[in-house]
Each structure stands twice: as C-alpha cells, then as structure tokens.
Amino acid sequence: MKHIQGSTLFLKLVAFMIGITVLVFCILWVPGAAIRDAEAHPETAYLQYPFLVCTYVLTIPLLAALYQTFILLTFIDKNKAFSKRSVKALKSIKYCALALSIGIGAGFMFAAIFVGGDLAGIFMLALICTFASIVIAAFAAVLQKLLNQAIEMKTENNFTV
Numbered sequence: 001m002k003h004i005q006g007s008t009l010f011l012k013l014v015a016f017m018i019g020i021t022v023l024v025f026c027i028l029w030v031p032g033a034a035i036r037d038a039e040a041h042p043e044t045a046y047l048q049y050p051f052l053v054c055t056y057v058l059t060i061p062l063l064a065a066l067y068q069t070f071i072l073l074t075f076i077d078k079n080k081a082f083s084k085r086s087v088k089a090l091k092s093i094k095y096c097a098l099a100l101s102i103g104i105g106a107g108f109m110f111a112a113i114f115v116g117g118d119l120a121g122i123f124m125l126a127l128i129c130t131f132a133s134i135v136i137a138a139f140a141a142v143l144q145k146l147l148n149q150a151i152e153m154k155t156e157n158n159f160t161v
Contacts (some may be wrong), residue, residue: 008073008076008077009073011069011073011144012070012073012088015066015069015070015073016066016070019063019065019066019067022059022062022063022066023059023063024057026056026059030052030055031052034048034051034052035048037051047114047115052104057103058100058103058104058107061095061096061097061099061100061103062096062100064092064096065092065093065096065097065100065136067140068089068090068096069089069093071085072086072089072093076087076088077102078133081147082147082150082151082154083151084151086147087144087147087148087151090141090143090144090147091140091144092142093136093137093140094137094140094141094144095137097133097134097136097137097140098133098134098137100129100133101129101130101134101137103131104115104126104129104130104133105126105130107126108123108126108130113115
C-alpha cells in the first residue's frame with residue numbers, strides 16, 4: 001500500500017507541476033511572445049489577439065484533464081479506484097484530450113490557411129501535440145471500458161455472495 005501511495009503522490013506532484021508550469025507559461029511568456037511576434041511581423045499583427053484567445057481556450061481542457069487526473073489519483077489512494085466517480089474522471093480526461101487534439105488541429109489549419117509561409121516547425125509541433133492528445137484519449141477510453149467491466153464484475157460478485 002505504501003508503494004502505491006508513493007507512486008500516486010509522485011504522479012500528483014507531476015500533474016501539479018505541469019499545471020503550474022502551464023499557468024506560468026500562459027501568464028508570463030505567451031503575451032510577451034505575441035507582442036514580440038506582432039512587432040517583428042506587422043503584416044500578421046492582427047492575429048495577436050486570436051492567438052492569445054486560442055492559447056487560453058486550449059489551456060482550459062488541459063488544466064481540466066490535469067485536475068481530473070488529480071481526482072483519479074486521490075480515489076486510487078483511498079482504495080476507491082473501482083467506482084463510478086473514477087469512470088467519470090476517465091471520461092472527462094478522454095473528452096479533454098479529444099478537445100485538445102481538435103483545437104490544435106483546427107489552430108494549425110487556421111495558421112496554414114491565413115498565415116501561410118514556412119510552417120514546418122509549427123506543423124511538427126501540432127502533429128506531435130495532436131498525436132499525444134489522441135493517444136491519451138485512447139488510453140483513457142480503454143481504461144474507462146476496463147474499469148466499467150471491473151465494476152460490473154464486482155457488482156455481480158456482490159450479488160452472488
């Protein structure tokens with residue numbers, strides 16, 4: 001039991017640190033980068049605010065998924081991993097990951113259509129982030145299905161005893 005609590009504590013710390021890093025990044029670095037880019041490329045300066053809005057909108061599902069991960073790890077710590085609330089957390093993580101992949105893909109399409117130019121670096125970053133989000137969504141969906149089956153088996157066993 002101590003080993004599991006140590007692992008979940010580590011994962012909680014990682015989720016927390018990722019969340020804090022994303023928030024600091026969004027608050028301190030992104031606005032300055034948008035201003036510098038608008039000054040360096042006046043022909044696309046009108047995209048500064050849409051970029052900021054899209055960045056902050058995409059941050060919402062990421063932080064929501066991290067919060068649901070924290071909740072799921074808390075349930076694992078309390079030996080309540082096989083509960084409907086855990087299934088709900090996995091479902092939320094799945095939908096957040098799908099929202100991220102769709103948002104990143106749509107953002108890249110927008111950039112490709114309206115900005116143009118050499119987008120090889122942005123394309124690779126968008127591809128990697130979209131792929132990672134899809135993998136997380138698929139993994140959460142598989143875990144959600146397995147957890148539902150385990151809960152059903154547990155319920156059946158409780159009724160037979």
